Amino acid sequence: MYLGEKLIKREPFRWGIVGGGKTSQVGYKHRLGAMRDNTSFLLTAAAFDVDAERCREFGVSLGMDADRCYPDYKTMFEEEAKREDGIEVVDVATPNFLHYEVTKAALEAGLHVICEKPLFFEAEQGEEIKKLAEEKGKIVAVTYGFSGFDMLKQMRAMVTSGKLGKINMIELRYAHGFGCDPEGDVKSEGQKWRVNPAKVGKAFVLGDLSTHTYYMSQLICPDQKLKEVLCDRQAFVGSRYPLEDNAYVLMHYEDGAVGRMWCSCVNAGDMSSQHIRIVGSKASLEWNDARPDVVKYQIQGQPEQLLYRGLDYLDASAQEDERIGALHYTGLIDSWSNLYKRFAVVMDAKDRGDEETVKNVIYPDLDHGIDGIKWINACAESADKGAVWVQV
Structure with missing residues (x-):
């Protein structure tokens, strides 16, 4: 059990x-996730905003030193490098089109990197960054913020131990309704760039939403290798074209398993956005983010079982991040906090040369970020070619 102690x-x-x-x-999620237990990260410097004055005002409102609230990331990296107490890790929480250049500059400055998803626009950029990170001996992690929920590790343990038998079907959904209002694209600063192809890349909800759920399926089923996808996508709010606000994706895996993903921000009225169902030859598992502490375990021919977070019958891996005990509900910030705790552990291990820990910590790493790029681009290519099968 983890009670917020220093790890x-x-x-x-x-x-x-x-x-x-x-x-x-997303900024508040990053800050609260990183500093919740106040044991792993200390917010020291920031380039919060393209508006330098607004950056300083915001930083000061958080209790930061005004002199370490910088007008841009280049100035921050340059000035922090001069200090004995300069930053060691940087978080990239910018619009997508800046992820690659900021991550590259951070690695060149000798910093570990935590980057928002989707990682970059092209897989080749990911491979270049992977080579640079290896040269610099630094970690690049990706904030798939939902993937820190404890019960996802329980599902992984049950899948990898064979309790479900052979995995045959993977059913995924991330579909909410908060993009139904076209005026929201104009009113919200955070939404404006998400529907601008120059800033977001080749996809809207396929990158903004489905990469979360796709990574979670990889976490749960680490041995399932995706072979090809077929994607049909729509822009029901026409101003978003050529980007999509709804998409259906079919998947073929190398071992013969199949899958589906429904991704949407125009699923009007739905508040239970993410669903994952893993179907094996013997049994199935089901989870959704409306009840993240519960997993349905369904063995063919037997009564359905409900597995609850925080109880002793769970796999040890599902207990590693436990803070508050059973019957006390967790939420999204707990998931983010768990991720940041793992990021700190793996960065510390990397700095100490402990490659065994680096290899064994379960977290969304650079390879998973590259997989996310390949997922988005394959889906976009499939849809643009008229919903045909595309190799991943």
Whole structure:
């Protein structure tokens, strides 16, 4: 059980952030996730905003030193490198089109990187960054923020131990209704760039939503290798074209398993957005983010079982992040906190040369980020060719 105690021997990582300011939809999640237990990361410097004054005002409102609230990331990296107490890790919480250049600059400055998803626009950029990270001896992690829920590790343990038999079907859904209002694209600062192809890339909801759920399926079923996808996508709010606000994806895996993904921001009225169902030859597992502490376990011919977070019958891996005990409900910030705890552990291990820990920590790493790029681009290619099968 994890009760928020200090897990790394050193002082908290001195942490900076690029983006994630006052108008950001994700900045607060990053800050609270990183500093919830106040043991792994300490927010030291920031380039919150393209508006330097707004950046300073926001940083000061958080209790930061005004002199370490910088006008841009290049200045932050340059000035922090001059300090004995300069930052050691940087968080990239910018619009997608900046992820690659900021991540590259951070690695060149000798910093570990935590980057928002989707990682970059092209897989080749990911491979270049992977080579640079290896040269610099640094970690690049990706904030698939839902993937820190404890019960996903329980599902992984049951899948990999064979309790479900052979995996035959993977059913995925991330479909909410908060994109139904076309005026929202204009009113929300965080939404404007998400529907601009120049800033978001080749997809809207396929990148913004489905990469979360796709990675979670990889976490749960690590041995399932995707072979090809067929994608049909729509822009029901026409101003979003050529990007999509709804998509259906069929998947073929190398071992013969099949899958489906429904991804949408125009699923009007739905508040239970993410669903994952793993169907094996013997049994199935089902989870949704409306009840993240519960997994349905359905063995063919037997009564359905409900598995609850925090109880002793769970696999040890599902207990590693436990803070509050059974019957006390967790939420999205707990998931983010679990991720940041793992990021700190793996970064500390990397700095100490402990490659065994680096290899064994379960977290969304650079390879998973590259897989996300390939997923988005294959889906977009399939849809643009008229919904045909495309190799991944």
